[in-house]
Amino acid sequence: MRLSLLSLLLSVAALSPACSQSHADQPNTVAAVPTGSKGATVTAAKYPVAQPVTGKPGEYAVVKTDAEWKKQLTGPQYYILREEGTERPYTSKLNDNEAAGNYYCAADHNLVFSSATKFHSGTGWPSFYAPATAASLKVKSDGSFGMSRDEIVCAKCGGHLGHVFNDGPKPTGLRYCMDGDALTFEKK
Numbered sequence: 001m002r003l004s005l006l007s008l009l010l011s012v013a014a015l016s017p018a019c020s021q022s023h024a025d026q027p028n029t030v031a032a033v034p035t036g037s038k039g040a041t042v043t044a045a046k047y048p049v050a051q052p053v054t055g056k057p058g059e060y061a062v063v064k065t066d067a068e069w070k071k072q073l074t075g076p077q078y079y080i081l082r083e084e085g086t087e088r089p090y091t092s093k094l095n096d097n098e099a100a101g102n103y104y105c106a107a108d109h110n111l112v113f114s115s116a117t118k119f120h121s122g123t124g125w126p127s128f129y130a131p132a133t134a135a136s137l138k139v140k141s142d143g144s145f146g147m148s149r150d151e152i153v154c155a156k157c158g159g160h161l162g163h164v165f166n167d168g169p170k171p172t173g174l175r176y177c178m179d180g181d182a183l184t185f186e187k188k
Helices: 002-019 066-072 075-081
Strands: 101-105 111-114 137-142 149-154 160-165 175-178 183-187
Antiparallel strands (some): 160 175
């Protein structure tokens, strides 16, 4: 039991600095994302942003039982996409991927990012400054681990992909910090 608790605490400490930034004290840079943003300096037409989760029935086109997801996904994919887990930093083969192509949700093959918006954030997770389309992602508040963050989910299946922060590069100022195991990559 002690070892499990110690492992959990070490995992949280290791992951917290890179992908746990709160937006409470951050300047607002883009409308619609993060959920607490008020200002708008970038248009969604040029750079799509994640839309808020509505919580309405039928919001997600792909709905499966836990048993169906477990059968379809690998262990790490299920842990991240369905249990809102996080992979260890610098363990994803997609973190250093520099090939041109597209990134898809590993659960339903929904296009979520293009390599054109990928950048090296130094956090250990694949990072992007904008989603592929305005219909790619949804954002919702995440208060886990006593932090205030904006969680990013797939707009098609609701699977957890990562978080978004206001410390990204121009032109959007956003950093979509994604778990590589939640994504698949297809080279152009």
